[in-house]
Amino acid sequence: MSITFTSINNLKQPAAWHRLTPIWQGGEEVIQKSLPHTQLAPAWQLMLLGDGSPTRHLELLTGESVEVDVIDMSLIGMDLDAAPDLIQAVPGPRLRRQVWLRTASGQRLAYATSWWEASHVDEYLQNRSLPIWASLARLRTELYRDVRGIYYGDSSALESGFGVTGPFWGRHYLFWHHGQPLTLIYEVFSPYLTKYLGAMQLNSQNQ
Numbered sequence: 001m002s003i004t005f006t007s008i009n010n011l012k013q014p015a016a017w018h019r020l021t022p023i024w025q026g027g028e029e030v031i032q033k034s035l036p037h038t039q040l041a042p043a044w045q046l047m048l049l050g051d052g053s054p055t056r057h058l059e060l061l062t063g064e065s066v067e068v069d070v071i072d073m074s075l076i077g078m079d080l081d082a083a084p085d086l087i088q089a090v091p092g093p094r095l096r097r098q099v100w101l102r103t104a105s106g107q108r109l110a111y112a113t114s115w116w117e118a119s120h121v122d123e124y125l126q127n128r129s130l131p132i133w134a135s136l137a138r139l140r141t142e143l144y145r146d147v148r149g150i151y152y153g154d155s156s157a158l159e160s161g162f163g164v165t166g167p168f169w170g171r172h173y174l175f176w177h178h179g180q181p182l183t184l185i186y187e188v189f190s191p192y193l194t195k196y197l198g199a200m201q202l203n204s205q206n207q
Helices: 028-033 042-049 054-062 085-089 118-124 132-138 156-162 191-197
Strands: 021-026 066-077 094-103 108-117 144-154 168-177 180-189
Touching: 021 028, 028 144, 042 054, 042 144, 042 168, 042 191, 054 066, 054 094, 054 108, 054 191, 085 168, 085 180, 108 118, 108 156, 108 191
Parallel strands: none
Antiparallel strands: 021 144, 066 094, 094 108, 108 180, 144 168, 168 180
């Protein structure tokens, strides 16, 4: 898909991004304690609740390089954009970036939306076709991934994009750099990853 930019004159109605409609969600307390394995299996907890790079994890799991399809880069100004409340930690005016993460062979593995201070995004995403982790690793940027929310929910747009039915697991987190929030990221993972991670729950019972 081509990259689209929202007109500065149309900041009050930025293009949509794909947020889950939660069946269940949890905050920092849940993330610190972990979830019952009947709700989310251990391997999936490592992916969702760990502070490592999901791009690197996906490459290790699939044995392929992970590439990015940028589907949206929109100037949203000071709009809160229906994002998690933590968007207010990112200085404005802001730019929103939406991507699919996929294998080199074309399998979509994850969807991500990120919000950046518009005046600094070019500094950190010099090659916008690279995953964020790869871009920041090239710059030797020291980061802390601060996972703040986890979701289990539905999205018809993501069902269409992934080519599989939901529900889906997702999360949001802040990247910190030099003690300051750099970007807010919202990620959703495809159930296709059960091929590598196993079942999302250890039995068929859901919370």
